[in-house]
Amino acid sequence: MNGLVKFIVNLFQLDKDWVTKITMAMIVLSIIWGLLGIIDALMVRIQEASWGLMQLLPLTPQEYYASITLHGMRDLFGFAQQLEFAIFTYFTFKMLNIQPRAKWIYNLAFILFNIAFMLLEGPILITAAQGFDNYFSAEGWYYLSPLGIPNYSLYVVSPLWYYGWMLIDIATYMQTIWLIYHYYVASKTIKEKLPIFLVFVLMDILLYAIGYSGETVANVWDILTLAGIVGLNVIANQIAFGILWHAVVYMAWLPAVAAMYLLIPTLANKPLYSDRMGRVAAILYLIFSNNVPIHHLYMVDLPIGIKVLTEILTYGVVLPSLMTFLNLWATAKGAQVSWNILTAFTVMSFTGSIFSGVTGISNATITFDAVIHETMWVVGHFHGFILLSIVPAGFAILYLMIPMMTGRQWYSAKLMWIHFWGYLVGASMVVIGFDELGLTGLLRRDETYPLTSTFISGEVLSTVGAIIADLATVAWLFNVILTLIRGRTAVVTSLQDSINIVMAQSTVSRIEIEKIARKLKI
Numbered sequence: 001m002n003g004l005v006k007f008i009v010n011l012f013q014l015d016k017d018w019v020t021k022i023t024m025a026m027i028v029l030s031i032i033w034g035l036l037g038i039i040d041a042l043m044v045r046i047q048e049a050s051w052g053l054m055q056l057l058p059l060t061p062q063e064y065y066a067s068i069t070l071h072g073m074r075d076l077f078g079f080a081q082q083l084e085f086a087i088f089t090y091f092t093f094k095m096l097n098i099q100p101r102a103k104w105i106y107n108l109a110f111i112l113f114n115i116a117f118m119l120l121e122g123p124i125l126i127t128a129a130q131g132f133d134n135y136f137s138a139e140g141w142y143y144l145s146p147l148g149i150p151n152y153s154l155y156v157v158s159p160l161w162y163y164g165w166m167l168i169d170i171a172t173y174m175q176t177i178w179l180i181y182h183y184y185v186a187s188k189t190i191k192e193k194l195p196i197f198l199v200f201v202l203m204d205i206l207l208y209a210i211g212y213s214g215e216t217v218a219n220v221w222d223i224l225t226l227a228g229i230v231g232l233n234v235i236a237n238q239i240a241f242g243i244l245w246h247a248v249v250y251m252a253w254l255p256a257v258a259a260m261y262l263l264i265p266t267l268a269n270k271p272l273y274s275d276r277m278g279r280v281a282a283i284l285y286l287i288f289s290n291n292v293p294i295h296h297l298y299m300v301d302l303p304i305g306i307k308v309l310t311e312i313l314t315y316g317v318v319l320p321s322l323m324t325f326l327n328l329w330a331t332a333k334g335a336q337v338s339w340n341i342l343t344a345f346t347v348m349s350f351t352g353s354i355f356s357g358v359t360g361i362s363n364a365t366i367t368f369d370a371v372i373h374e375t376m377w378v379v380g381h382f383h384g385f386i387l388l389s390i391v392p393a394g395f396a397i398l399y400l401m402i403p404m405m406t407g408r409q410w411y412s413a414k415l416m417w418i419h420f421w422g423y424l425v426g427a428s429m430v431v432i433g434f435d436e437l438g439l440t441g442l443l444r445r446d447e448t449y450p451l452t453s454t455f456i457s458g459e460v461l462s463t464v465g466a467i468i469a470d471l472a473t474v475a476w477l478f479n480v481i482l483t484l485i486r487g488r489t490a491v492v493t494s495l496q497d498s499i500n501i502v503m504a505q506s507t508v509s510r511i512e513i514e515k516i517a518r519k520l521k522i
Contacts, residue, residue: 023087034078044071045466046463052455052456096190109172176208211251211290218237259397267337270331284320341502411487
């Protein structure tokens with residue numbers, strides 16, 4: 001029993017300060033929801049690959065469609081959003097050196113947020129009636145009708161879905177307002193400029209507050225319609241919800257940009273090329289990332305002028321992206337950078353952002369959207385950002401945070417590199433497979449599809465890649481657990497201490513790189 005108690009104390013860092021404890025609790029819960037979301041994603045991959053290879057469907061249609069939806073909810077919100085707020089919270093207080101106030105607000109928000117994902121699943125219904133799930137709620141939009149609203153859709157989901165969303169909305173606003181308040185408090189005592197990393201953190205917190213506004217309105221509208229209090233204008237409801245659709249990409253991505261602004265100058269051992277350019281870019285991201293509520297509604301019968309305006313506003317986000325990549329490239333140019341796990345994941349995030357950003361520009365173009373609308377190309381673009389940019393930056397930051405929070409070195413450098421190379425190969429296969437499927441015309445959420453070689457190869461490539469990336473992530477999780485239990489004690493009093501420890505553990509010398517290159521005949 002003593003061993004179990006010790007493990008729980010180490011896992012949740014119960015012997016540390018409140019900021020460390022709440023951060024670790026959020027990280028643990030985010031990983032739990034992330035793993036469940038990965039299982040959902042594997043169910044989808046297995047279903048589609050099985051159809052292509054054996055013409056078998058091992059899952060019911062309800063299980064298949066529910067897995068798609070729950071994968072998105074668990075991984076995008078339960079995992080990514082919660083992990084990001086954990087990072088926001090930890091670095092805000094550590095870098096600003098202020099004490100948290102009214103901690104009960106944040107504790108309550110943490111509890112409500114995680115209860116929400118239990119409600120999203122809804123009850124398991126076993127019924128043959130038309131329009132009912134017999135597994136999990138698979139809510140979404142079908143043409144112009146919101147699913148689950150009586151008299152507006154044949155497909156019925158549990159009202160718990162909307163109550164779950166309501167808790168997400170409430171918890172998100174509690175967290176954002178609480179954090180913004182502490183930045184206000186810090187502004188009264190701190191005389192120097194806000195670190196560029198925290199500038200992006202603050203902009204992202206504001207983006208969350210703005211991006212959730214339309215979704216909150218739409219969700220309240222849905223609940224009132226369910227109660228029979230008001231009627232529903234489905235297009236207006238969908239446009240309101242659409243404010244979140246585009247903003248959510250940048251809500252998830254700006255922390256990756258912040259991580260690159262933190263890590264690239266540090267790894268290059270050079271100051272940022274242009275501090276002012278970085279700050280202006282952060283503000284422009286906030287301006288252009290959430291004002292396009294019909295970004296994904298080009299095919300809806302709306303005035304063409306509104307569509308063109310949305311197209312222009314969507315292109316606007318290219319400007320801060322170009323400023324960011326040129327700024328970071330100029331910072332790193334000519335630097336002698338060692339090859340370590342931080343460098344590896346930072347480079348992956350940098351290149352993945354450019355690759356995925358280019359595919360996003362095509363999505364913003366009305367004429368191109370008419371061709372790829374609702375195809376796997378859109379899924380490939382989004383997963384490109386998630387898998388090749390956002391998650392790698394998150395891993396880089398977590399490789400830093402664990403020693404800072406626990407006072408322990410990472411258990412195994414070998415597991416670090418297994419994690420990196422496995423994740424790089426697997427995630428790339430997923431995105432390439434999705435893009436291939438989309439360009440050949442496969443619609444997303446297609447459970448069955450024509451048995452052509454192009455479709456089958458794309459589905460199999462994505463499925464194998466997902467398995468490889470997931471196994472690599474399991475290796476990382478195994479390394480985390482071993483670090484908490486058996487990692488060597490280290491003195492970590494600052495961010496730089498943690499960086500030095502991780503670099504010392506994982507740096508690969510030029511001689512070792514040359515040996516590997518010769519073996520691979522590169």
